[in-house]
Amino acid sequence: MRKILSCGLTLFLAGCFPAEVLLEGATAKTPVILFYPGGDVIDDLLIVDGENHFGKAQYQIDDPMGDIGFRLQDGRRVQAECIIQGKDIIGQPECKRYEVYRSSFDPIPEGTQANRPSMF
Numbered sequence: 001m002r003k004i005l006s007c008g009l010t011l012f013l014a015g016c017f018p019a020e021v022l023l024e025g026a027t028a029k030t031p032v033i034l035f036y037p038g039g040d041v042i043d044d045l046l047i048v049d050g051e052n053h054f055g056k057a058q059y060q061i062d063d064p065m066g067d068i069g070f071r072l073q074d075g076r077r078v079q080a081e082c083i084i085q086g087k088d089i090i091g092q093p094e095c096k097r098y099e100v101y102r103s104s105f106d107p108i109p110e111g112t113q114a115n116r117p118s119m120f
Contacts, residue, residue: 018047019117023108033108035117046070048107064094076104083113 018034034047035057043054058069058079069079079102082095100112 021114021117023112023114025111025113043073044070046072053105064088064092066095068098070105072105078103078105078108080112080114 018036021033021035023031023033034045036045036047037057038044038054044057046053046055053072055070055072055077058071058077060066065082065085067079067081069077071077078100080098080100082097083099084095084097085093086096088094095116097113097115100108100110103110103112
């Protein structure tokens with residue numbers, strides 16, 4: 001049973017691809033962070049400078065120009081607003097670049113900017 005569970009977990013994790021976020025400006029400690037979406041049962045994951053940080057991504061599904069954020073399990077959070085708008089591949093509006101306007105998470109300080117994350 002343990003072997004089957006281990007193999008199933010390995011296959012499940014092999015199918016996960018992170019969104020890579022390139023940070024620019026301010027005084028970000030590391031230029032690249034990775035985001036793995038969790039779900040209803042598992043928290044979302046940010047990997048910053050090789051360190052795992054679990055929490056929940058915050059965004060409005062019905063507002064492609066809305067603010068985005070991440071709340072860590074310990075209560076620290078990062079919030080960013082859209083500063084450059086554009087169109088997606090089917091011509092719908094979406095945010096192309098964000099800037100952090102509030103942060104209690106030192107690795108991603110206020111003033112940090114990032115383009116819309118790519119899933120692959």
